Amino acid sequence: MHAEVGAIWRERAQSELNAASGFAIVATELFELGAPSAVLELATRAVHDEVRHAELCRGLAERYLGEPVAPPVAKRVSMPRHAGADAELVKHLHVVGLCCVNETLAAGFLEACLEATDAPDVRELARQHLADEVRHARVGWAHLAWVDAATRRAIGGFVPRMLTANVARWTRRLHIMPRAGFPGLGVPARARALASLEETVREVVLPGFAAVGVPL
Ligand SMILES: [Fe+2]
Numbered sequence: 329m330h331a332e333v334g335a336i337w338r339e340r341a342q343s344e345l346n347a348a349s350g351f352a353i354v355a356t357e358l359f360e361l362g363a364p365s366a367v368l369e370l371a372t373r374a375v376h377d378e379v380r381h382a383e384l385c386r387g388l389a390e391r392y393l394g395e396p397v398a399p400p401v402a403k404r405v406s407m408p409r410h411a412g413a414d415a416e417l418v419k420h421l422h423v424v425g426l427c428c429v430n431e432t433l434a435a436g437f438l439e440a441c442l443e444a445t446d447a448p449d450v451r452e453l454a455r456q457h458l459a460d461e462v463r464h465a466r467v468g469w470a471h472l473a474w475v476d477a478a479t480r481r482a483i484g485g486f487v488p489r490m491l492t493a494n495v496a497r498w499t500r501r502l503h504i505m506p507r508a509g510f511p512g513l514g515v516p517a518r519a520r521a522l523a524s525l526e527e528t529v530r531e532v533v534l535p536g537f538a539a540v541g542v543p544l
């Protein structure tokens with residue numbers, strides 16, 4: 329069982345480093361869009377956070393596997409192309425897809441992980457990680473509050489498709505999790521993890537877009 333938990337954390341280490349790569353791209357695109365310093369500060373900090381998360385996950389993998397685990401592979405991740413959007417809108421969509429959608433779903437999933445954890449040190453880690461993901465999601469919401477109404481409308485036209493694709497990707501990822509999870513070790517049951525996606529979309533993502541004035 330510990331080997332399986334270790335393998336989950338090893339996979340998470342890679343996905344956290346991939347998130348760092350995504351944030352590095354989004355941070356550059358935010359510079360190109362002329363984003364305000366408050367947003368740039370949050371976005372550049374997110375790159376650093378995700379690299380740290382990868383290292384924390386690798387540490388947990390080593391703990392459960394009981395052997396050294398190689399660091400995840402640093403690479404440039406590919407970003408969605410958003411056919412039909414012009415080059416500038418694609419940059420806005422990258423910010424919104426990564427932050428408002430993906431990071432918010434990540435926060436919902438971490439909440440489910442936190443519920444499934446008794447070990448005080450794993451709990452503390454999950455809590456810190458959750459606080460970071462909430463701040464990463466704020467990059468997107470702060471960005472949407474800054475763009476003009478026409479851009480918000482244009483973004484809104486792409487959000488439903490983006491949301492469907494992102495939820496499908498998370499669903500595929502969570503489907504390979506153990507059915508019963510590992511209660512007490514921070515791995516929620518598969519059904520609970522899957523339910524967290526739907527809950528987060530309904531309770532956070534959709535109200536979030538409504539609150540910043542993005543018509544869907
Ligand atoms: Fe993270």
Ligand SMILES: [Fe+2]
Binds near residue numbers: 347378460461
């Ligand atoms: Fe994050």
